[in-house]
Amino acid sequence: MSKERYIVKQAAFLLIMSCLFISCHQSDYKQTQEGVLIWPENSKEGDTKLIQLQVVSDEIIRVVATPEAELRDRKSLIIVDQKEPKVKYNLEVKENNLELTTSKLKVRTSLQTGEVGFYDLEGKPLLQEHKETNKKFTPISVDGFKGYSFKQVFDSPDDEAFYGLGQHQSDEWNYKGKNEELYQYNTKVSIPFVVSNKNYGLLWDNYSLTRFGNPNDYGQLSQFKLYNKEGKEGALTATYTTGKGEEFTKRDEADIDYENLETVKKFPADFPFNNSKIVWEGEIEAKESGIYHFKLYYAGYTSVSIGGKEVVGERWRTAWNPNTYKFTVELKKGERVPVKLDWKPDGGISYVSLKALSPRPAEEQGKLALWSEMGQELDYYFIHGDNMDKVISGYRQLTGKATILPRWAYGFWQSRERYKTQDEVVGALAEFRKRKIPIDNIVIDWSYWEEDQWGSHKFDASRFPDPQKMMDDIHAMNGHAMISVWPKFYINTDNYKELDAKGYMYQQAVKDSVRDWIGKGHIGSFYDPYSQGARQMFWDQMNKNIYKFGMDAWWMDASEPDIVSNSSIEYRKKLSTPTAIGSSTEFFNTYALMNAKGIYEGQRSVDPNKRVFLLTRSGFAGLQRYSTATWSGDIGTRWEDMKAQITAGMNFAISGVPYWTMDIGGFCVEKRYETAKEGSEDLKEWRELNTRWYQFGAFVPLFRAHGQYPYREVYNIAPESHKAYQSILYYNKLRYRLMPYIYSLAGHVYFDDYTIMRALVMDFTKDTKVNDIDDQYMFGPSIMVCPVYNYKLREREVYLPKGNSWYNAYNGKVFEGGQTINADAPYEKMPLFVKAGSILPVGPEIEYTSQKLNAPIKLVVYTGTDAQFELYEDEGLNFNYEKGKYSTISVKWSETDKKLTIGERKGEFEGMPKERIFTIVFASETNKVDFSFDSYKGQEVKYKGNAIQIELK
Structure with a gap:
């Protein structure tokens, strides 16, 4: 063979091999309309064979992984259809990594192992899958349904902090290095969304039992x-x-x-x-x-x-x-x-x-790790943003916007376990009106039916002889009513028989002849909300029997579902399987979500312009799109339980669902309080516990009292002359005076994906001292709330975040941020501070939220730095805000110019006042303003919708 022929033949061989290599390499991934499919080269048994990266937005990337050859056509229960235009992105291979770049992110995936990493445009790592524990799958088969258990571990730097995961009762705040099991139970609401102080969130799209941190179960x-x-x-x-x-x-x-x-x-x-x-x-x-x-x-x-x-x-x-x-x-x-x-x-x-x-080694324990018992594919969303609000906004883009609740829902609710008669319900509301105690909602708890008719949705005529008159009487007093409806049905009720005939009832509790705790004990079970037909029938039964009277809101109790309390998790799964879409093992955590979906869609189908409102004991990602709030369940009446609600509420808010509340005073009562006599130490402690809890409860998104005996109405807690009564009344009235502020925040929640109950880390992320502060939070942008949760405590440590000055709400004294102070906490008052650079709109004293809607508003300007606030108003009871029927007024303070600008009104709605009177009060170190509000006349201006300026005099 000549040298020339050898060279040509060798070149041809190298060209063929090169083409084969390129062809092989190119077959490792395939670009799609929304992203890319990747087949890792080094896939082993139980590893990932196929990965999908889906570009949802410039800062939201979906990652799906499977050990199978193809992806399944899976419909998510939590993700809404994404209507945004397709996002532009680039793909490039760099050193065995496929790099996907949007205008905000770089996503690198190893073509060999399938590990995914997220980076900013400068290449700074944001989140990286851990190399040695990357997407591991184990086959699982339950009830004839097949799937996988799987885990995913991400690296985490030492200074990272994790928040969210729903609402839990162990009084844990920053989850870095901790373990949490995600399942639903009374007092425990699990949401598989974790938010980092590094300005990203991870939404884990799985509905089964999930563990954050250590994937192992606790051992004996x-x-x-x-x-x-x-x-x-x-x-x-x-x-x-x-x-x-x-x-x-x-x-x-x-x-x-x-x-x-x-x-x-x-x-x-x-x-x-x-x-x-x-x-x-x-x-x-x-x-x-x-x-x-x-x-x-x-x-x-x-x-x-x-x-x-x-x-x-x-x-x-x-x-x-x-x-x-x-x-x-x-x-x-x-x-x-x-x-x-x-x-x-x-x-x-x-x-x-x-x-x-x-x-476990500290490094391993500190990683971001998730394990789920069952799913078809490993599926998560990486959400990036400039701050936690942007991250939560990304979560709501994926799972649905939070609605604006009816205006009355932001007022005070009185509840009891339970008002046993129609007269007790109406009488309680009448007593509030007689005493001029602000209230908007009275709650009808369970057992308004005949003893053996749970699930009939029918009032016991001997105790509720005229439900229509009851509702008319409540509405005549400018009140509203919420009623408890369980997904539970006794087998002898007509509603059970109707649902059962269509296969919509879970059968195991009936097969096992499980009797509940009522009377002699009755047999029943829960319906299956995973069926569209069952949800529709459930709503139709509620509509026919309850909604027809003009009921205003729904209390969806035991929605975990709690079919048999204190069952093992394995028996709980057995009691609610199979669902209409698969095994309860796979769909263990989403019952409350599907139940809320049925009520929300049902009411809007028959009464499309009346705002829906639900309160549910359980929840999941996406709950906010169904006009649903969650409360923290049947908590105890102890100081440690009150303290645990602070961390529970803050973590729940960071989990993306903005509306949360609790049983003020706790639900389950120690016997010593039930039998406490006048003058006893137990009664003194009971009154102080409730006083402190009411102070705290006035500054959570929804203000609600509920519990077992002793009764929780303020006049049953203490007489009018007692400082407990006076303090509870003070904070109730303060809540109502702040209604222009609170309702404006509600508009902000819908239009801007805002969060009302704000852990300090949300607004002061650069101040690392706030990472682990678990007993202070912001209520909106301006008010810092510092609950008192120890008996006889009359002062408490308060950290004032740096970068701001802070006003004591009660005496106007100004403190520099970046320090810890001992704040006064007399029996009657909880420490409150207002951030310098705040504008606080304050209304008149009212007894219900629809009273004096067009009254003058005080704009209290806390000077010291620039400030702005947007006042929001709408019709309050309907969904017209979705159609643009609302108004906003932007108010801005310039510290340099010493001028307040009330901007031009934008938008309008039926009943909107064409003119408003604003009274401007400027707070400063020399002009000490307190929360009495009426002792300051300020500068009065008439506002007709055009921009005006007011100078500080």
């Missing part, structure tokens, strides 16, 4: 070497003592696991739980050194000590409604450490367990 105490009181290895000593102080039995127990209806059967037979006591004690020896994460599940009075130190002070929950509390303990391998769990059940059979997770 038997994972340790255990020693009883005598030092014998194998178990702890459990001593059971009766209410008479007599030892019932003593036995060795290797596990403390009595957390559901199945496991409580392991208690000693015939043990009398009333007034009893059980103590587990001995020693534990760790098999490895490190930080152990413990989870205490408890009802009754419970405390825990480890190593001679009390790690859990006495906590309480009512017997039928346990709570979870988490703590960490560092243990050394081979070291025996004393342990003691002291437990006093509060009533009949109760629940308690203590479990632990073994140590």
